[in-house]
Amino acid sequence: MGGLLAWSFAAAQAIPPDASPNNAVRPSEAVHGQVISRRRPDAQADAAELLERGHAAWRAGDRFAALAAFGQARRLRPDDAEIAQAQADVLVELGAPSGAAHSIGGRADAGVRSRLAAQRLRWAKELRPLSPDPRRRFDDIDPALANLDALLAEARAAAAPDAGLLTRLQRDRAVALRQRERWQDAIDQVAALRTAGNAVPAYVLQAEADALLALRRPVDARRVYDEALQRLSPAERADEEGPWRSLMTSRAYAEEESEDFDATFATVDALVAEAGPPWRGASALQTPRENDAWLSAQAFDAAMHGYAGMPAAAWERIGPLERGAPALAWLRAQAAGVAAQQGWPRLAEDGIDTAASMAPEDFGIRVQQVASDTRRHRLLRAGERLAPLLEQGSDLPQVQLARRELDAETGPSVRIELGGRDTSSQALRGPGNGWNAGLQVESSTIGGTWRLVGLADGLSESLQEGHAERQRLGGGVQGRWPDWKLAVLAWSQSGSLATTGGSVAAQWEPTDHWTFLADAAKHSPDTPLRADFHGISADSVAGGFRYAWNGATELGLRAQYMDFTDGNRREQVTIDGSFSVYARPHLNITLRPRLEWQRNSLAATPYFNPIEGWLPSIEAEAEHILWRAYERSFVHRLRLNAGAYQQRGFGTHAVGSAAYEQGWRHDPWTDITWGLEWASRVYDGQRERTLRAYLVLQRKFGR
Numbered sequence: 001m002g003g004l005l006a007w008s009f010a011a012a013q014a015i016p017p018d019a020s021p022n023n024a025v026r027p028s029e030a031v032h033g034q035v036i037s038r039r040r041p042d043a044q045a046d047a048a049e050l051l052e053r054g055h056a057a058w059r060a061g062d063r064f065a066a067l068a069a070f071g072q073a074r075r076l077r078p079d080d081a082e083i084a085q086a087q088a089d090v091l092v093e094l095g096a097p098s099g100a101a102h103s104i105g106g107r108a109d110a111g112v113r114s115r116l117a118a119q120r121l122r123w124a125k126e127l128r129p130l131s132p133d134p135r136r137r138f139d140d141i142d143p144a145l146a147n148l149d150a151l152l153a154e155a156r157a158a159a160a161p162d163a164g165l166l167t168r169l170q171r172d173r174a175v176a177l178r179q180r181e182r183w184q185d186a187i188d189q190v191a192a193l194r195t196a197g198n199a200v201p202a203y204v205l206q207a208e209a210d211a212l213l214a215l216r217r218p219v220d221a222r223r224v225y226d227e228a229l230q231r232l233s234p235a236e237r238a239d240e241e242g243p244w245r246s247l248m249t250s251r252a253y254a255e256e257e258s259e260d261f262d263a264t265f266a267t268v269d270a271l272v273a274e275a276g277p278p279w280r281g282a283s284a285l286q287t288p289r290e291n292d293a294w295l296s297a298q299a300f301d302a303a304m305h306g307y308a309g310m311p312a313a314a315w316e317r318i319g320p321l322e323r324g325a326p327a328l329a330w331l332r333a334q335a336a337g338v339a340a341q342q343g344w345p346r347l348a349e350d351g352i353d354t355a356a357s358m359a360p361e362d363f364g365i366r367v368q369q370v371a372s373d374t375r376r377h378r379l380l381r382a383g384e385r386l387a388p389l390l391e392q393g394s395d396l397p398q399v400q401l402a403r404r405e406l407d408a409e410t411g412p413s414v415r416i417e418l419g420g421r422d423t424s425s426q427a428l429r430g431p432g433n434g435w436n437a438g439l440q441v442e443s444s445t446i447g448g449t450w451r452l453v454g455l456a457d458g459l460s461e462s463l464q465e466g467h468a469e470r471q472r473l474g475g476g477v478q479g480r481w482p483d484w485k486l487a488v489l490a491w492s493q494s495g496s497l498a499t500t501g502g503s504v505a506a507q508w509e510p511t512d513h514w515t516f517l518a519d520a521a522k523h524s525p526d527t528p529l530r531a532d533f534h535g536i537s538a539d540s541v542a543g544g545f546r547y548a549w550n551g552a553t554e555l556g557l558r559a560q561y562m563d564f565t566d567g568n569r570r571e572q573v574t575i576d577g578s579f580s581v582y583a584r585p586h587l588n589i590t591l592r593p594r595l596e597w598q599r600n601s602l603a604a605t606p607y608f609n610p611i612e613g614w615l616p617s618i619e620a621e622a623e624h625i626l627w628r629a630y631e632r633s634f635v636h637r638l639r640l641n642a643g644a645y646q647q648r649g650f651g652t653h654a655v656g657s658a659a660y661e662q663g664w665r666h667d668p669w670t671d672i673t674w675g676l677e678w679a680s681r682v683y684d685g686q687r688e689r690t691l692r693a694y695l696v697l698q699r700k701f702g703r
Helices: 002-014 043-059 063-076 081-093 097-107 110-126 141-157 163-179 183-195 202-214 218-230 234-238 243-257 261-275 292-307 311-324 329-341 345-358 363-375 379-393 397-410 529-533
Strands: 413-424 433-442 450-463 466-480 484-495 499-508 514-522 538-550 553-564 569-584 587-600 612-629 632-647 651-667 670-683 686-700
Touching: 043 063, 043 081, 063 081, 110 141, 110 163, 141 163, 163 183, 163 202, 183 202, 202 218, 202 243, 218 243, 234 243, 243 261, 243 292, 261 292, 292 311, 292 329, 311 329, 311 569, 329 345, 329 363, 345 363, 363 379, 363 397, 379 397, 450 484, 450 529, 466 499, 466 529, 612 651, 632 670
Parallel strands: none
Antiparallel strands: 413 433, 413 686, 433 450, 450 466, 466 484, 484 499, 499 514, 514 538, 538 553, 553 569, 569 587, 587 612, 612 632, 632 651, 651 670, 670 686
């Protein structure tokens, strides 16, 4: 608006006063119904009359008529300082400080220059930088901020400081500091305004709230966003290009980051309703045009569901949008992120690579490519793509996140597991009281593919025949490629049975849905400890597949064959699935049906060895987030399992278990889980009840 007024002002000065054909009255010559007289020989008197008429129009509130009168007076007396100042004052009120500064030239006072500084700040805020390099994102803000600081110093040094001018400059400085991402400085500037007793308008409150949100203070940010919304005038609320939509969008982020998802979705619904239909037209005869606000609101709705941990709901929203507008790179990139949440890394990779081909200079899309390569285990390429991003924007949160994820994927890790078990009504061939401990250490990646693996574990049981133990110490190598995973391990075993063993395991994922697995082991760790106690070991081979519709719904089959040294041959098949039945931001309920079948060639063995057994069961797990703040979270889970075990020769018996556990995540690299599990099982018709406690620590380390 200011630029248009400035252009109109300059153009008006270039039009001669008698250029209208046939001496017709021009619109700019009419002030409140009066015709401004044409040039008379006495130009000084004519200019004075025009000046007075302009002041009259201005006092009546008709700024445009006043501007027309002052403009004509200025053409008659171009060097008159009073007319120039009057013209500048009207232009300032009309939001055209650049025109005002042009009008009075070098005589511009601090008030006009402050308005001009505010206008340049708005341009720097609203206009995207021409360069995609994040290092240059402050090229326009820095001069604007320096100009404001200089004006503030000048205003404070004045003999009689103008309180209104100082307040206006401090308000603009708060906005500039927010744009410069000097978060705490922006908050301090607004605090200084409040301390001085100055009212803080909505646009300054928004700058303060943005800074609070950037400093991870979402509850405080939400309060300030609400205050800013309350201070909007009805006209500002009704303005489609006004601050209401921006404030509501920012408030939704604050609500989401403060874990109030009911409020988040209510705000999103309000934005979607305000945006209107996807097409707009003024009348039945007008060709409909796209409603960009509708698309932005729909995409934002999808993003909020993704942030809330509801990828299925997010995909339902973003999928149709992407198919309807396949040429929008930012929409493809957002859909790729949701696909990754859904457990479809290949679809996500295709989507983000397509988006990058459309917008190769888009910095955010380039960051997403690094995340995609990390998921697909293209670690060397991820590192190559990350290097220039770190050079350009190492201070940006999305770049820091991509770096952390890549570090966690390439760095070393450790897993520690501890457990103890107490049994009652012990069955003759069931497991007894005992404990277990395990340690697995993985090195950093070698060549982006290989890792060295070390393991040490122990198992102990108190049996009726005596005390059984097993300790293993060993290691090996693990290789990972985009679609393949291979692990080769070897170990030395001591305890009840001294022997050596090893295993090979392979996994192939040709698509986002299918996974095929195979493994073989010499002296398999699946061998019952009671068999070790009696000097019996077993080798095993196994294979299977899983089909995943998405990350929350899958079905699988696994078959295993074990060859015991006592001549027994064991065959077992397991079919299981995982189905999410309820998914909300803080609560997920999952059902896991399972069917196990086992057959053995020998009956009289010292370890539990049914001739044939069937165990259909179903488990329900409820996971509830008790507390979460960004990466940190505290959750608890309840698992209930019920089934019926049928053993040939011993009938059918109800079995089940109940487990309660808690989990603490300190950061994306550290997880601790602890819990209790009670189980009731049947062995050869004899029921055994077990209470088990366990602790699991997983820690990843950056390189």
